[in-house]
Amino acid sequence: xxxxxxxxxxxxxxxxxxxxxxxxxxxxxxxxxxxxxxxxxxxxxxxxxxxxxxxxxxxxxxxxxxxxxxxxxxxxxxxxxxxxxxxxxxxxxxxxxxxxxxxxxxxxxxxx
Amino acid sequence: xxxxxxxxxxxxxxxxxxxxxxxxxxxxxxxxxxxxxxxxxxxxxxxxxxxxxxxxxxxxxxxxxxxxxxxxxxxxxxxxxxxxxxxxxxxxxxxxxxxxxxxxxxxxxxxxxx
Numbered sequence: 450x451x452x453x454x455x456x457x458x459x460x461x462x463x464x465x466x467x468x469x470x471x472x473x474x475x476x477x478x479x480x481x482x483x484x485x486x487x488x489x490x491x492x493x494x495x496x497x498x499x500x501x502x503x504x505x506x507x508x509x510x511x512x513x514x515x516x517x518x519x520x521x522x523x524x525x526x527x528x529x530x531x532x533x534x535x536x537x538x539x540x541x542x543x544x545x546x547x548x549x550x551x552x553x554x555x556x557x558x559x560x561x
Numbered sequence: 562x563x564x565x566x567x568x569x570x571x572x573x574x575x576x577x578x579x580x581x582x583x584x585x586x587x588x589x590x591x592x593x594x595x596x597x598x599x600x601x602x603x604x605x606x607x608x609x610x611x612x613x614x615x616x617x618x619x620x621x622x623x624x625x626x627x628x629x630x631x632x633x634x635x636x637x638x639x640x641x642x643x644x645x646x647x648x649x650x651x652x653x654x655x656x657x658x659x660x661x662x663x664x665x666x667x668x669x670x671x672x673x674x675x
Contacts, residue, residue, distance in 0.1 A: 491664060492565070492652050492666035493604065535661060538604065547592055547656060548617055551604040 452476045453541050455552035462559050468526040470555050472539030475520060479541040483549070484513060484524045496537075497524070529541045529559045563587045565667035567653050574643055574674045582638045582670045584625065586652030593636045594654040594664060595628065597621075610636065643674045 454473045462468045469483075480501040485493035499506040499513045499522070506513050512525045526533055539552040566585045574580050586593050595607040609616040610628055625641045637657075640647055650671050654664040 485666075486564075490668070492567075492654075492668045495663045495665060496665055540604075547594065547609055547662070547664065548606045548619075549594075549596075550606065553603050 452479075452553040453539055453550050455537075455539055456520075457555050458553070459558070462527060462557065464531055464559055464561050465528045467473045468524075468529045468533065468557055468558065470524040470537050470561065472522045472524075472537075472552050473520060474522075474541050476541070476543065476550075477520070478543040479550075482513070482515060482522050483540045483542070484511075485538045485540060485551075486533075486540075487554070493523040493538055494497050525533050526532040526557075531559045533557060534559050565653055565655055565665050567651075567667035567670050569670060570668065571673070576645055576674055577642050580640050580643055582640075582651050582653075582671065582672070584622065584636045584638070584667055585634050586636055586655030587657075588634070588652065589649070589667055590655035590657050590665075592616075592656045592658070592663045592664075593628075593630070594656075595638045596652045596654060596666075597649040598669075599646075599649040599653065606652075607638070640672075643672075645674050648672055648674045 483498040487493045496509050497511045497513050499515050505550045515522045520558040536554045540549040568583045593610040598604045608618045608622045627639045629637050650669040652669045653667045654661040656664045
């Protein structure tokens with residue numbers, strides 16, 4: 450099931466710089482997209498979401514951009530902090546009963 | 562802040578045994594989910610549950626799996642006869658609403674089948 454793909458397994462960024470995490474999807478029925486952050490031995494923690502009727506949503510240091518024509522979304526974190534180091538998952542939901550389809554995750558490392 | 566809790570944190574069992582994984586969703590949430598993550602793989606949807614019945618289930622969720630909300634607070638996942646390939650992290654999640662309601666995940670139960 451490759452409906453949601455995160456093609457970069459890892460990303461390394463300097464503290465204070467911007468982190469950009471990317472996600473592509475293939476299912477045009479998806480209408481809601483979410484980003485989750487996960488630390489080892491913990492469950493995914495919700496970060497930010499966007500509906501398909503929008504192209505941008507911002508919450509503090511986190512901004513999600515959605516390009517429906519390209520079936521692409523990205524998460525921008527600025528400025529990046531060492532505490533942001535974690536695995537980031539992109540997830541998508543369609544018209545079913547809330548089922549989330551996840552990407553493979555991107556390991557973000559923010560260096561001091 | 563309300564959170565989803567799961568017990569046990571780690572369960573070790575012999576192949577063929579039954580296991581029950583327990584979850585307490587956030588109290589005012591109406592929709593409940595189980596997901597699993599096999600080591601090194603994606604988080605995969607298993608089942609969603611609403612109004613005391615299964616709303617949707619994946620191909621993984623075959624006859625050996627069942628879910629139940631035995632009382633007003635617990636939500637359980639039962640695996641009747643475990644297989645080696647059932648070894649994974651199992652996450653419970655809950656949400657207040659569908660179609661835009663973010664799902665809140667518990668810390669997970671690590672299931673090891675020997």
